[in-house]
Amino acid sequence: MHQKIYVAGHRGMVGSAIVRQLLAGGCAPENIITRTHAELDLTNQAAVQAFLASEQPSQVYLAAAKVGGIHANNTYPADFIYQNLMMQANVIDAAFKNGVKKLLFLGSSCIYPRNAPQPMREDALLTGLLEPTNEPYAIAKIAGIKLCESYNRQYGASHGVDYRSVMPTNLYGPGDNYHPTNSHVIPALIRRFHEAKVSGAPSVAIWGSGTPKREFLYVDDMAAASVFVMNLDKTTYDQQTSPMQSHINVGYGSDVTIAEVAQAISQVVGYAGHITYDPTQPDGAPRKWMESSRINALGWQAKVKLTEGLAAAYQDFKHQIGL
Ligand SMILES: NC(=O)C1=CN([C@@H]2O[C@H](COP(=O)(O)OP(=O)(O)OC[C@H]3O[C@@H](n4cnc5c(N)ncnc54)[C@H](OP(=O)(O)O)[C@@H]3O)[C@@H](O)[C@H]2O)C=CC1
Numbered sequence: 265m266h267q268k269i270y271v272a273g274h275r276g277m278v279g280s281a282i283v284r285q286l287l288a289g290g291c292a293p294e295n296i297i298t299r300t301h302a303e304l305d306l307t308n309q310a311a312v313q314a315f316l317a318s319e320q321p322s323q324v325y326l327a328a329a330k331v332g333g334i335h336a337n338n339t340y341p342a343d344f345i346y347q348n349l350m351m352q353a354n355v356i357d358a359a360f361k362n363g364v365k366k367l368l369f370l371g372s373s374c375i376y377p378r379n380a381p382q383p384m385r386e387d388a389l390l391t392g393l394l395e396p397t398n399e400p401y402a403i404a405k406i407a408g409i410k411l412c413e414s415y416n417r418q419y420g421a422s423h424g425v426d427y428r429s430v431m432p433t434n435l436y437g438p439g440d441n442y443h444p445t446n447s448h449v450i451p452a453l454i455r456r457f458h459e460a461k462v463s464g465a466p467s468v469a470i471w472g473s474g475t476p477k478r479e480f481l482y483v484d485d486m487a488a489a490s491v492f493v494m495n496l497d498k499t500t501y502d503q504q505t506s507p508m509q510s511h512i513n514v515g516y517g518s519d520v521t522i523a524e525v526a527q528a529i530s531q532v533v534g535y536a537g538h539i540t541y542d543p544t545q546p547d548g549a550p551r552k553w554m555e556s557s558r559i560n561a562l563g564w565q566a567k568v569k570l571t572e573g574l575a576a577a578y579q580d581f582k583h584q585i586g587l
């Protein structure tokens with residue numbers, strides 16, 4: 265019998281990329297189960313339980329979450345911690361209760377301490393204070409990792425439960441959220457430089473100092489990593505993880521300053537004006553570069569270079585606004 269795969273968050277940037285990856289890998293469309301947020305609110309425990317009881321998928325990709333950039337995280341902390349805690353607890357528990365043996369949880373690079381040595385290794389988790397601008401979201405993500413680990417420890421031998429966690433670095437690409445203030449830096453600046461080019465604005469303001477560094481991974485690379493980790497045989501996966509340190513970093517391999525990525529975006533968009541800086545906006549973590557040797561040792565490597573990915577992201581933006 266063909267495997268039914270539930271992709272939670274299939275309309276989101278990562279979820280839609282995971283669906284593309286599954287289809288490209290030969291998965292039949294009818295075997296990919298999806299529900300929109302309007303059809304199934306994952307913060308509703310009874311609805312999630314009823315859905316998984318009726319669909320009985322064999323795998324779950326948990327790519328649904330309350331997601332946003334530094335301003336959104338800093339403005340709506342209650343939404344970020346509550347909705348993410350509820351979604352992941354509901355999906356992971358209902359998956360177990362309905363016999364799902366394989367689940368992949370998507371965390372974030374935010375789980376690591378603000379001042380973790382760079383690049384950040386998986387064993388840096390819980391060794392220091394978190395970045396205040398996204399601490400609530402990070403706490404929810406850490407809880408997601410520990411939910412997966414705890415179900416594995418309690419039910420792995422008896423029920424074959426094998427729930428895995430990948431920690432993406434900052435992501436961008438098709439299907440991104442281009443909201444002017446709630447988005448992440450790359451989609452926000454694609455929109456702002458595009459609008460400045462169209463309006464002829466003489467300058468564009470970047471938030472913060474421009475000095476923080478970020479690692480950026482193209483979303484289709486992230487989707488490939490997600491399917492790769494989900495399908496790894498357990499013996500191989502266990503070689504790079506331990507029962508209470510089961511998460512795996514997924515990074516591009518190198519990072520750039522915000523000033524450098526802003527310059528690159530202005531070139532891709534074709535904006536010729538000046539770049540200024542708005543110190544009233546927060547910088548957030550000074551650096552968030554992932555140490556990805558575990559997943560690299562398992563056989564996955566990022567492929568899409570930043571300039572190539574930015575060009576594709578700009579095409580996606582223009583498509584989203586109907587150009
Ligand atoms: N983007 C990034 O840079 C990074 C993302 N991640 C993680 O990757 C995962 C995917 O992120 P990304 O694709 O960027 O996020 P998106 O916001 O693009 O997608 C999230 C999806 O989840 C859905 N969703 C949100 N709340 C609910 C709910 N209550 N019930 C049902 N569905 C819901 C959204 O639907 P709707 O829009 O209709 O509400 C949307 O389709 C998340 O776990 C995120 O934390 C980790 C690191 C970096």
Ligand SMILES: C[C@H]1O[C@H](OP(=O)(O)OP(=O)(O)OC[C@H]2O[C@@H](n3cnc4c(=O)[nH]c(N)nc43)[C@H](O)[C@@H]2O)[C@@H](O)[C@@H](O)C1=O
Pocket residue numbers: 331332333334335337372373374398401433434435445446447448449450452453470471472476478522545546547548549
């Ligand atoms: C992805 C990961 O990490 C996220 O945190 P973050 O990396 O700080 O997110 P960010 O992309 O919003 O900012 C990156 C940097 O960029 C600068 N910056 C400049 N100008 C704009 C700007 O116009 N918009 C935004 N958003 N940032 C800007 C901004 O000041 C900051 O220094 C979490 O929210 C959380 O979502 C998470 O999971």
